[in-house]
Amino acid sequence: MEKLRRVGLILLGLILGGGLLFIVIDLFKPKVAGLFVETNPSAKVLVDGVQMGMTPYRTTTKPGEVIILLIPESFNVSLATYETKVTLIPGVETVIRREFRELDDVSAGEIVSFDKINKDETSLAVVTDPDSAQLTIDGIDRAYTPHKTSSILPGEHTLDISADGYLDRVVRVKTHRGYKLTAFVKLGKTSMNPQESSPTTIPTPEPTSSYERKVEILQTDTGFLRVRENPSTLGKEIRQVRPGESYSLLDIDGKTGWFKIELEDGTVGWISNQYAREIESVSPTPTPAP
Incomplete structure (x- = not known):
C-alpha cells in the first residue's frame, strides 16, 4: 500500500512538473508579428531586399522594423514601384494594400497597423496623403485628417476618405480593445490620370x-x-x-x-x-x- 502511494505521488509530481514546464516555455516563447500584403495588379514582395513571394502575401515573422518593396507585374505599361518602412508589432498583423498606376501620384493604398494601449481602451487614428482630407466613419462621424479618437467601439468600421482633386477611397478596418489602430491612407490624384499622359504610338x-x-x-x-x-x-x-x-x-x-x-x-x-x-x-x- 505504501509503495502504491509513493508511485502515485511520483506520477502526480511528474504531471504537475510537466504542466509547469509547458507554462514556463509558453511564457518565454517570443510572440511573432503578422504581415499581409495585397495589391492590384499582383506584385513581387521584397522584405529587407529578399524576395518573399507574390501578392496576395501573408506571413508571420519576428517583430521589428522592415523595409517592404513592391514591384508590380506590368505587361502593357510601366507601373510605379512602391517602397515603405513599417514596424511589425508582436501579436498583431500589419496590412499593406496598394493600387499601382504609372505614376506614384496617381497610385493609391493604405497601411493598417496596431499599437498596444491600455487594455480597456480602443483607439483609432487616421492619417492621409494629402493632409486635411474629409473623413467619414461609418457614414456618420465627420472630421478632417489627421484624426484620432478613443470614442470608438471594438469591431468593424468603414472609413470614407475624400479630397478635392483626388479619387475617393473606402477602407474597412476592425478595431480591437487594448490596441490603437492607425490607418495611413494615400489617395490617388485625378488630375494626373494615366489616360491623360502623353500618348504612345502603337503600330x-x-x-x-x-x-x-x-x-x-x-x-x-x-x-x-x-x-x-x-x-x-x-x-x-x-x-x-x-x-x-x-x-x-x-x-x-x-x-x-x-x-x-x-x-x-x-x-x-x-x-x-x-x-x-x-x-x-x-x-x-x-x-x-x-
Whole structure:
C-alpha cells in the first residue's frame, strides 16, 4: 500500500512538473508579428531586399522594423514601384494594400497597423496623403485628417476618405480593445490620370484590331462584388458579379474612380475599382478589300 502511494505521488509530481514546464516555455516563447500584403495588379514582395513571394502575401515573422518593396507585374505599361518602412508589432498583423498606376501620384493604398494601449481602451487614428482630407466613419462621424479618437467601439468600421482633386477611397478596418489602430491612407490624384499622359504610338496591325475596354473582377472577401445603381457604397445594390468574370467598361467616375459596366443582359451599374481592374479585349477586324 505504501509503495502504491509513493508511485502515485511520483506520477502526480511528474504531471504537475510537466504542466509547469509547458507554462514556463509558453511564457518565454517570443510572440511573432503578422504581415499581409495585397495589391492590384499582383506584385513581387521584397522584405529587407529578399524576395518573399507574390501578392496576395501573408506571413508571420519576428517583430521589428522592415523595409517592404513592391514591384508590380506590368505587361502593357510601366507601373510605379512602391517602397515603405513599417514596424511589425508582436501579436498583431500589419496590412499593406496598394493600387499601382504609372505614376506614384496617381497610385493609391493604405497601411493598417496596431499599437498596444491600455487594455480597456480602443483607439483609432487616421492619417492621409494629402493632409486635411474629409473623413467619414461609418457614414456618420465627420472630421478632417489627421484624426484620432478613443470614442470608438471594438469591431468593424468603414472609413470614407475624400479630397478635392483626388479619387475617393473606402477602407474597412476592425478595431480591437487594448490596441490603437492607425490607418495611413494615400489617395490617388485625378488630375494626373494615366489616360491623360502623353500618348504612345502603337503600330497598326494587319488585319486591324479593335480594342474593347473591359474590367475583370478580382478576388473579394465575400466571394462576390456588388453592382450598384450609383458609384458609391451607399448606392442601391442591383446585382452581384463573381471574381474572374469580365464585363464591358462604359465609363469611369471622375470622383470615386468606380467602373460603370454593362452586364450580359444589358443591365448597367457601378462597381468599386478596389476589386476590379481594367483590361483590354482585342477583336480582330478584317481589313476591307481594296
